[in-house]
Amino acid sequence: MPGLQSERTTLHRLPERGSHDREVIDPILDEAYLCHLGFTQDGQPFVIPTIHARVGDVLYVHGSAASRAMRTAKVGIPVCVTVTLLDGLVLARSAFHHSMNYRSVIVLGTAIEVTDPAEKAAALDAIVDHVLAGRASDARPGNDKERKATTVLRIPLTEASAKVRTGGPKDDPEDMALPVWAGVVPLRVVAGAPERDPKCAVPAPRYLTKER
Amino acid sequence: MPGLQSERTTLHRLPERGSHDREVIDPILDEAYLCHLGFTQDGQPFVIPTIHARVGDVLYVHGSAASRAMRTAKVGIPVCVTVTLLDGLVLARSAFHHSMNYRSVIVLGTAIEVTDPAEKAAALDAIVDHVLAGRASDARPGNDKERKATTVLRIPLTEASAKVRTGGPKDDPEDMALPVWAGVVPLRVVAGAPERDPKCAVPAPRYLTKER
Numbered sequence: 001m002p003g004l005q006s007e008r009t010t011l012h013r014l015p016e017r018g019s020h021d022r023e024v025i026d027p028i029l030d031e032a033y034l035c036h037l038g039f040t041q042d043g044q045p046f047v048i049p050t051i052h053a054r055v056g057d058v059l060y061v062h063g064s065a066a067s068r069a070m071r072t073a074k075v076g077i078p079v080c081v082t083v084t085l086l087d088g089l090v091l092a093r094s095a096f097h098h099s100m101n102y103r104s105v106i107v108l109g110t111a112i113e114v115t116d117p118a119e120k121a122a123a124l125d126a127i128v129d130h131v132l133a134g135r136a137s138d139a140r141p142g143n144d145k146e147r148k149a150t151t152v153l154r155i156p157l158t159e160a161s162a163k164v165r166t167g168g169p170k171d172d173p174e175d176m177a178l179p180v181w182a183g184v185v186p187l188r189v190v191a192g193a194p195e196r197d198p199k200c201a202v203p204a205p206r207y208l209t210k211e212r
Numbered sequence: 213m214p215g216l217q218s219e220r221t222t223l224h225r226l227p228e229r230g231s232h233d234r235e236v237i238d239p240i241l242d243e244a245y246l247c248h249l250g251f252t253q254d255g256q257p258f259v260i261p262t263i264h265a266r267v268g269d270v271l272y273v274h275g276s277a278a279s280r281a282m283r284t285a286k287v288g289i290p291v292c293v294t295v296t297l298l299d300g301l302v303l304a305r306s307a308f309h310h311s312m313n314y315r316s317v318i319v320l321g322t323a324i325e326v327t328d329p330a331e332k333a334a335a336l337d338a339i340v341d342h343v344l345a346g347r348a349s350d351a352r353p354g355n356d357k358e359r360k361a362t363t364v365l366r367i368p369l370t371e372a373s374a375k376v377r378t379g380g381p382k383d384d385p386e387d388m389a390l391p392v393w394a395g396v397v398p399l400r401v402v403a404g405a406p407e408r409d410p411k412c413a414v415p416a417p418r419y420l421t422k423e424r
Contacts, residue, residue, distance in 0.1 A: 089245075092351065094358070138392055181412060181420065189402075190399070208303075
């Protein structure tokens with residue numbers, strides 16, 4: 001696959017942490033439950049959390065057709081979609097070298113509303129399956145009214161960068177002997193036991209009970 | 213405390229999930245490890261993950277003085293700072309009513325670089341302590357060179373909104389009898405056992421070993 005570098009996504013800061021390779025970018029996009037969608041309206045940037053899904057070379061985000069984000073962005077404006085996975089707190093001997101371990105992706109592009117019914121239905125399925133693989137074929141599919149109430153934006157994956165930090169603190173040599181604990185506190189997102197709706201008698205499906 | 217409603221932060225979509233009260237907003241800002249900072253440069257929005265801290269009525273974010281985000285934003289431009297805490301996946305009987313439980317805050321404002329040395333030092337301490345309470349007084353404090361390499365932005369908490377979704381799926385009455393599992397998969401961020409730097413012999417301090 002071609003890289004997604006552009007002048008705007010070139011990583012100037014700590015480029016050794018960065019990548020424009022789809023092999024790095026795609027798994028981060030696919031793992032993150034949600035993204036932050038940035039757009040500008042009347043000179044004011046807005047950053048909205050929403051759910052996305054990647055289908056091949058396209059990133060889809062969705063939202064209520066009545067929302068400001070969707071009404072603003074669907075006409076085709078520059079957007080930025082950022083996902084961040086937090087992997088740990090990095091505690092260095094010096095305050096300055098404190099950091100976090102993370103994997104993030106920034107996608108720049110022009111969002112365009114998906115109007116083709118087949119593409120829209122497939123994108124919505126992908127968004128449901130992105131949250132929980134196997135779920136889209138189980139739930140009652142959307143109907144015309146519901147699809148009309150939802151806007152799906154399409155952002156081609158042509159300009160993007162990933163940034164990844166791993167490992168322990170990187171202290172200055174003269175700080176190494178300081179009597180300060182240094183290391184990493186790993187963080188991860190854990191799913192608890194599914195909580196069934198009291199009005200539901202259906203046993204948990206396999207995609208819910210398997211090891212996550 | 214006064215509410216932080218403005219025309220721009222008024223919640224039009226699902227206003228029952230929203231709030232402009234500091235009693236709702238502050239704990240969300242304080243709990244989130246990281247925020248997403250949105251700014252616009254040459255018409256292109258950028259959304260950058262970074263670490264923040266709230267001190268009273270001010271939100272601070274920081275970054276490398278050499279980064280695009282800090283170089284762009286420090287001159288005083290409109291920004292949006294968004295934090296999102298993900299609490300669960302909401303699985304409804306219909307695809308349309310799938311959702312997530314979350315707590316998010318959006319802060320709008322003009323970022324201004326903090327140049328007062330005392331305010332900057334206090335903000336940087338707050339950012340370290342935001343990540344891990346008690347840490348700032350333990351680590352080696354920043355020196356002039358380090359403070360120069362770091363830009364801190366100040367965003368007054370005057371225009372903000374919170375949005376919170378809790379509880380189970382809200383299906384349409386005609387879908388309630390469908391043979392589809394419905395409920396919530398709770399999610400939470402869990403800290404693992406601290407991993408000490410192999411070159412460090414200092415025992416874990418109390419703020420690391422206490423129940424998180």
